[in-house]
Amino acid sequence: MTRLLVINPGSTSTKFGIFHDGEAVFLRTLRHGEELLSLPGLKSQLPVREQLIREALEESGQDLASLDAVIGRGGLLHPLEGGVYEVNQDMKDDLESCRYGWHASNLGGVIALSLAKSIGRKAYIADPVIVDELEPLARLTGWPAFSRKSIFHALNQKAVARRYATETGGAYEDLNLIVAHLGGGISVGAHSGGRVIDVNNALSGEGPFSPERTGSLPFLDLMELCFSGRHSLDELKNLFIGRGGLTAWLGTSDAAAIDRRIEAGDEKARLVLEAMSYQVAKAIGGAAAVLKGRVDALILTGGLAYDPYIVDWIKERVSFIAPIKVYPGEDELAALADTAGRALKGELPIKTYRKEGP
Numbered sequence: 001m002t003r004l005l006v007i008n009p010g011s012t013s014t015k016f017g018i019f020h021d022g023e024a025v026f027l028r029t030l031r032h033g034e035e036l037l038s039l040p041g042l043k044s045q046l047p048v049r050e051q052l053i054r055e056a057l058e059e060s061g062q063d064l065a066s067l068d069a070v071i072g073r074g075g076l077l078h079p080l081e082g083g084v085y086e087v088n089q090d091m092k093d094d095l096e097s098c099r100y101g102w103h104a105s106n107l108g109g110v111i112a113l114s115l116a117k118s119i120g121r122k123a124y125i126a127d128p129v130i131v132d133e134l135e136p137l138a139r140l141t142g143w144p145a146f147s148r149k150s151i152f153h154a155l156n157q158k159a160v161a162r163r164y165a166t167e168t169g170g171a172y173e174d175l176n177l178i179v180a181h182l183g184g185g186i187s188v189g190a191h192s193g194g195r196v197i198d199v200n201n202a203l204s205g206e207g208p209f210s211p212e213r214t215g216s217l218p219f220l221d222l223m224e225l226c227f228s229g230r231h232s233l234d235e236l237k238n239l240f241i242g243r244g245g246l247t248a249w250l251g252t253s254d255a256a257a258i259d260r261r262i263e264a265g266d267e268k269a270r271l272v273l274e275a276m277s278y279q280v281a282k283a284i285g286g287a288a289a290v291l292k293g294r295v296d297a298l299i300l301t302g303g304l305a306y307d308p309y310i311v312d313w314i315k316e317r318v319s320f321i322a323p324i325k326v327y328p329g330e331d332e333l334a335a336l337a338d339t340a341g342r343a344l345k346g347e348l349p350i351k352t353y354r355k356e357g358p
Contacts, residue, residue, distance in 0.1 A: 009107040019337035070116040071340040072108030074128025076101040084343035087123040090355040126339040127155040133195040152187035159335035182304035186210040188283035190290040208279035211253035214244030277313035295322040
């Protein structure tokens, strides 16, 4: 039996909960206003968010001393293989200093460590977005100065892959799976031997377009736009990462609203949503080639996996590859609790983070 406090900080909220042997017994989402979000840097937000968590737990009668461990959402660190890591001083230093970039998820491990220390427990993170298990072949590009990077929805992809393995009586490490995470960003990973040996960089412009991101773009057209003088570098990043894809084509990232437009006869909406699904299917086909056609199952997950249009269009094109399992949604707190719980029970190793360089 394990009792865990799980913390997932976002840019405008902090989600946390207590899980008893994998079941949620307390969940809370704190929405943050400008008074918190305007604080400069990560270190100034840390004590405020931590105190808000403590107050919410105290008000609800949750006893910190009853916990076995605290787990936080992993932030931006140097590339790591997947799994569960204890939060140590090296990790705390890299997260607090934002050595590898600023993101609200950096707060997760540091808050978890502070809370865990206060009750004499340990803190962990699991499967952060920078999980990198790419095969050497998958890293090369056509220009030696550039290499492919692994940034994707590692937490949810690995959680649903392990869930599928458990439900089918197998071991994740013995399966070849293709997992497509369909959310605000889209990532399609080839899982083999418990590792994601190839996956599109879901943040910086690879793979299918998504509700908010452009995905891959024609290279020469992109170069001409970059040197046109019409946009600054920051403007282009915002356009391609936050206002691309469905948002650029249809003015919204809300798939349910687009479904309603399709049902009302909007052919442009149908074409764009089907084109996104078509690109996901192509990426799944590419992942099947990575696995040499030996695929035990295809898994569709993420918020868009609730959408029947998207799921049906993808299934229509890829069902010949392998059986398809759909796990709609993305419950990051439950995924963190499940992964950490497996590690504390000895089913997964607990790994050590070591700082790179000086």
